[in-house]
Amino acid sequence: MRELTKEALNQFEKHYGYSAELLIQAPGRVNLIGEHTDYNDGFVLPCAIDYSTIVASKKRSDYLVNIIAIDFNSKDHFQLDQPIVKSEHGWANYVRGVFKYVQETHPNFTGVDLIIHGNVPLGAGLSSSAALEVSIATTIKTLYNLSIDPKELAKICQKAENKFVGMNCGIMDQFISTLGEQNHALLVDCRSLETKSISMPKNLSVVIINSNVKHGLVDSEYNLRRQQCEEAASILNVSKLRDATIELLEKHKDEMSDVVYRRARHIITENARTINAAKALTNNDIVTMSELMQAGHLSMKDDFEITVPAVDCLVDIVKAEIGNKGGVRMTGGGFGGCVVALVPNEMVEQVRKAVENQYHTQTGLKESFYLCHAMNGAGKIS
Numbered sequence: 409m410r411e412l413t414k415e416a417l418n419q420f421e422k423h424y425g426y427s428a429e430l431l432i433q434a435p436g437r438v439n440l441i442g443e444h445t446d447y448n449d450g451f452v453l454p455c456a457i458d459y460s461t462i463v464a465s466k467k468r469s470d471y472l473v474n475i476i477a478i479d480f481n482s483k484d485h486f487q488l489d490q491p492i493v494k495s496e497h498g499w500a501n502y503v504r505g506v507f508k509y510v511q512e513t514h515p516n517f518t519g520v521d522l523i524i525h526g527n528v529p530l531g532a533g534l535s536s537s538a539a540l541e542v543s544i545a546t547t548i549k550t551l552y553n554l555s556i557d558p559k560e561l562a563k564i565c566q567k568a569e570n571k572f573v574g575m576n577c578g579i580m581d582q583f584i585s586t587l588g589e590q591n592h593a594l595l596v597d598c599r600s601l602e603t604k605s606i607s608m609p610k611n612l613s614v615v616i617i618n619s620n621v622k623h624g625l626v627d628s629e630y631n632l633r634r635q636q637c638e639e640a641a642s643i644l645n646v647s648k649l650r651d652a653t654i655e656l657l658e659k660h661k662d663e664m665s666d667v668v669y670r671r672a673r674h675i676i677t678e679n680a681r682t683i684n685a686a687k688a689l690t691n692n693d694i695v696t697m698s699e700l701m702q703a704g705h706l707s708m709k710d711d712f713e714i715t716v717p718a719v720d721c722l723v724d725i726v727k728a729e730i731g732n733k734g735g736v737r738m739t740g741g742g743f744g745g746c747v748v749a750l751v752p753n754e755m756v757e758q759v760r761k762a763v764e765n766q767y768h769t770q771t772g773l774k775e776s777f778y779l780c781h782a783m784n785g786a787g788k789i790s
């Protein structure tokens with residue numbers, strides 16, 4: 409983090425010729441359980457991680473926004489007193505979208521110079537996009553002292569991604585990047601947006617292993633899953649699958665395709681698993697947590713069909729080492745990306761070695777291994 413910060417400040421001086429007045433960070437996230445439940449108004453259990461996007465900034469008074477994205481080796485600029493339209497640079501649309509929707513409700517700001525730098529792995533399912541959106545929104549809010557509460561800020565960022573970028577995501581990623589708590593996961597009710605802080609067991613480490621299978625087909629498959637969930641909800645005559653039960657689903661099984669039935673079964677069972685996982689972690693009941701994570705992974709593999717063989721392989725390797733002393737499952741939207749494992753502290757090296765020895769041989773791929781900690785959400789770096 410210190411290195412990232414130093415580099416962001418240096419680059420700011422180099423490009424703009426004066427010093428930044430503010431440094432903001434927004435973290436990526438890992439979801440412990442509750443996958444694809446957010447847009448079904450259900451429950452999720454993520455924590456923010458110590459990989460983040462950093463933004464160095466300074467106010468301007470001429471309605472110009474200058475952006476330099478170090479990691480993309482790319483620049484963008486636009487005027488706030490003219491309509492904000494799409495850029496040809498993919499990354500820039502996350503930034504432009506946030507400016508557009510902050511401006512919609514809080515129009516009183518007059519420009520900014522920005523440097524963006526970060527270390528959230530891209531396309532790995534650890535929410536680099538949400539970290540970017542939240543870092544920008546928090547920068548505008550802090551620089552101009554705008555009164556935007558954290559939940560509203562997360563919703564503005566989600567709107568930018570849904571309506572400006574065109575990715576129909578739920579609220580989880582922006583929410584945890586904004587509201588994360590050090591040493592805690594957050595059980596989020598994605599309907600009411602109420603949260604419960606769940607203390608992370610001290611004897612377990614949060615290990616994330618990137619399969620380095622880049623997300624493929626994410627947008628199209630993600631949107632298809634959403635449609636299938638909506639179709640199931642409509643057949644079950646509920647507003648969202650959050651309101652359905654397994655009994656109701658079984659009663660209407662013959663009215664839907666097998667695929668739609670299995671999609672709904674994943675969401676209904678995943679919501680229950682997520683609530684139970686929060687209880688298990690609270691009680692330091694690792695065996696139950698382990699079983700819930702395993703069941704969650706199988707449900708994503710067989711019912712929701714969002715895992716890929718390399719990710720399943722990583723889960724198997726880790727599971728063989730930790731048994732029910734910890735838990736492991738795919739994390740994030742799916743179709744590549746990472747697994748998350750809760751590993752007894754004293755077994756982390758053993759797990760690292762097992763993955764190192766077996767993953768490449770079995771898949772031809774090389775993993776990346778991140779030992780993480782649950783962190784606070786976005787804020788000022790002093």
Ligand code: GAF
Pocket residue numbers: 439442443444445446447577578579580581740741742
């Ligand atoms: C992606 C989305 F952005 C989230 O809203 C969530 O649906 C997740 O996939 C799956 O749980 O990260």
